[in-house]
Amino acid sequence: MKKSFELEDSFKSLSQIPRSEIQKRKTYNSIVQTGRPDRPIGYIARNWTGSLLTIVMILVCAAYLLTEIKSPSQEGxxxxxxxxxxxxxxxxxxxxxxxxxxxxxxxxxxxxxxxxxxxxxxxxxxxxxxxxxxxxxxxxxxxxxxxxxxxxxxxxxxxxxxxxxxxxxxxxxxxxxxxxxxxxxxxxxxxxxxxxxxxxxxxxx
Amino acid sequence: MSDHYSIRFQKVYEEYSDKVYGYLLLLTGKKEVAEDLTQETFLRVYKHIHQFNGDSQIFTWIVKIARNVAIDHLRRRRRLRFFSLDKYVIESCQPSPVEIIVKGEKTSLLYKGIKSLKLNYQEVLILRKIKEFSIKETALILGWSESKVKITTSRAMAALKKELKRRGEIIEEII
Missing domain, CATH: 2.60.40 (Immunoglobulin-like)
Structure with a gap:
């Protein structure tokens, strides 16, 4: 039993590995500068107003043009x-x-x-x-x-x-x-x- | 750091990056490589943190990413070694970074013993014995069944003891 406990202790000592705080900060800064998070669907959903307005405007313009081409006004x-x-x-x-x-x-x-x-x-x-x-x-x-x-x-x-x-x-x-x-x-x-x-x-x- | 996800990422990085670094250092044996792979791991976390759905502990999810990053690195290195003269270089007698870091003879011998095992055994020992993940979490990280984790851990422990015995009388004190 004693030997097993000692082995477990040795395993635990391997778990505690120190790391340079400066290097940790450098790595963090690199990550933040390198990549922006991909925008999730939820983010788009929360900021839907602008996107929706744009889409609606495009659809309205397209519909108007189509209507004018297919059945134009009858006067003038x-x-x-x-x-x-x-x-x-x-x-x-x-x-x-x-x-x-x-x-x-x-x-x-x-x-x-x-x-x-x-x-x-x-x-x-x-x-x-x-x-x-x-x-x-x-x-x-x-x-x-x-x-x-x-x-x-x-x-x-x-x-x-x-x-x-x-x-x-x-x-x-x-x-x-x-x-x-x-x-x-x-x-x-x-x-x-x-x-x-x-x-x-x-x-x- | 303007939005919700960036703030969340900062907290995650502060809490788990040291542990991930330790895990990667045990797998690779080199501080610089471990730091690079930690960066790669957290870059992926940063980009996909919104996809974490809470099915597991976030640390388990991050270690799974780290493990994929490390495996990619090891495979890449193996391919490079195949075409280079590195494979003919005789291993140095200098202590490994881990030896320098831990500075304990018994711990150092244990690390050397683990590193001499095949990768499957190394991985399962690092996760189960050193990082103390549960069987379920280990299975999730490695993509194995829980029964495979149990069996492999048992075999890895047997192989480790055998290796430590082979390495000399001093090991007797440990095991």
Whole structure:
């Protein structure tokens, strides 16, 4: 028993190892200077206000931009649509015919058939360009009646299928797949109406 | 030292760094290495103190980190020795730092006896007999089962006694 106790005592004496206090301080300073503690989730949770506000602001901005792109306001200067974001191509030719209904679009094929008017007159093309590529949209457009199907052919871009109608000396154009309605500039509307009336007589829509 | 975790770390360092240093000195046998490894250990503690969940005593958790740091160091040193001439150097007859520190002949012989054992035995003796960790805590630090701790301690003690006997008549007085 005595020998065992002595061995235990020797073990305990090995437990007591002195250490330089200066070295201990140096080591501590090195640790504190070298590494900052990784921020725990709890720390973030306690300081969530700033982070949350930032995230909310980003989300609000993103949502606003998305809304403006997808369904822009209906009055005044309209927001850009996705196609316009990339490029505003020039219209090179248009096809016009009488609409059967507000829902149907008749200019899918056989564009040279009787009743379809092909228009590449520069003045007309410029008016169409300015109208559908401009921002002059109207919020409370009059109801679409006696409309025309208008196919706009672009250079290097898919055609636009539009509805065109006349109401009280004003001309309105609307892309089939969009809700917004463009209004031809008042000074140009008379020319458009006159051309359509000429075409109506010539091709007998 | 501006936030809660830094203040907590300071307290932990003050309370346990000497003990960790002692543990690492016993494992490595060199003061400078032990101090470096103590720094590495507490650097890890400093960075991860918020992750300590209180499942064990904090000292047990720190010693477990220290043990991992020491094992990494020993493995690194072994790889280096494989490629260097160090392995051909004859061991010096000068006393080890521990000998100088403890200055007791019997204690010094005991330390030499422990250091001559294989690493498993050294580790379990340092933790169970010198640092007086419980079987459960030792198992946690070493990542062993409690039964393995018991068996290995028993075998280590037997091997130590055998080694001490082999080392000479004077050991008889100890054991």
């Amino acid at each position: 200067l309209a927001a850009l649509n996705p196609a316009e974001l990339f490029a505003s191509s020039e219209i090179v030719i248009t096809y016009l015919t009488k609409s059967d209904s507000a829902e149907q679009f008749n200019l899918h094929s056989n564009l040279t058939r009787k009743g379809v008017s092909i228009i590449d007159e520069p003045g007309w093309l410029e008016i169409m360009n300015r109208t559908v590529n401009g921002r002059n949209t109207v919020k409370n457009a009059p109801k679409m009646e006696n409309a025309f199907d208008l196919l706009l052919i672009y250079e290097g871009r898919k055609p636009d299928q539009c509805k065109l109608w006349i109401n009280e000396e004003n001309v309105y154009i609307k892309r089939v797949k969009e809700q917004r309605v463009y209004k031809v500039e008042a000074s140009k509307a008379a020319k458009v109406i006159a051309m359509i009336e000429d075409m109506e007589m010539q091709v007998q829509f």
